[in-house]
Amino acid sequence: MTRIAVIVGSTRPGRRGPVVADWVASVARSHYPAEVTVEVVDLADHALPLLDEPVPAVMGDYRNPHTTRWARTVESFDGFVFVVPEYNHSFPAALKNAVDYLFAEWNDKAAGFVGYGAQTAGARGVEHLRLTLAEVKVACVRAQVALSMYHDFVITDPREPGEFAPGAHHEQILCTLLDEVRSWSEALSGLRAAPLAG
Numbered sequence: 001m002t003r004i005a006v007i008v009g010s011t012r013p014g015r016r017g018p019v020v021a022d023w024v025a026s027v028a029r030s031h032y033p034a035e036v037t038v039e040v041v042d043l044a045d046h047a048l049p050l051l052d053e054p055v056p057a058v059m060g061d062y063r064n065p066h067t068t069r070w071a072r073t074v075e076s077f078d079g080f081v082f083v084v085p086e087y088n089h090s091f092p093a094a095l096k097n098a099v100d101y102l103f104a105e106w107n108d109k110a111a112g113f114v115g116y117g118a119q120t121a122g123a124r125g126v127e128h129l130r131l132t133l134a135e136v137k138v139a140c141v142r143a144q145v146a147l148s149m150y151h152d153f154v155i156t157d158p159r160e161p162g163e164f165a166p167g168a169h170h171e172q173i174l175c176t177l178l179d180e181v182r183s184w185s186e187a188l189s190g191l192r193a194a195p196l197a198g
Contacts, residue, residue, distance in 0.1 A: 079185035086117035086125035110184035121146035
């Protein structure tokens with residue numbers, strides 16, 4: 001059974017991430033009714049402070065309870081779909097912080113991306129996240145969903161999340177993304193099972 005986490009990559013009050021993540025999870029559960037377990041993981045529920053571990057994550061010597069809880073969560077999944085808004089040409093600081101807390105728990109797993117934003121539909125934020133994940137040995141798939149604030153949301157007040165109304169074509173792209181994440185996660189399982197050299 002392949003386990004995939006849909007990670008809500010923003011903790012901002014009034015964010016649009018949870019409704020997008022719920023859509024991703026719903027499509028994934030319909031696409032894989034039995035073979036894949038899908039779970040939404042909201043960074044806001046983990047309340048990670050700014051990185052406060054005294055030892056670099058690559059050492060795996062976690063000292064704080066919030067870190068060990070986060071490590072157990074990430075370790076339990078084979079792959080990830082990151083729901084990522086674009087903030088100032090990049091991805092949210094809360095997500096960078098969450099990635100930086102860990103190392104081995106990310107290694108040799110696959111990730112796909114559902115970005116959202118205004119001018120570039122989250123593409124620049126996703127591109128920065130791809131570079132960060134490469135350093136923690138996450139294999140990033142090619143297919144990517146790019147949701148436009150102008151076309152995939154109905155927003156009457158920018159201070160409110162608005163209504164999520166994704167174009168029909170996004171579901172097909174999302175299913176391709178999910179298939180890639182699943183295939184890569186399963187292909188990498190041998191590396192995850194192998195003992196570390198040294």
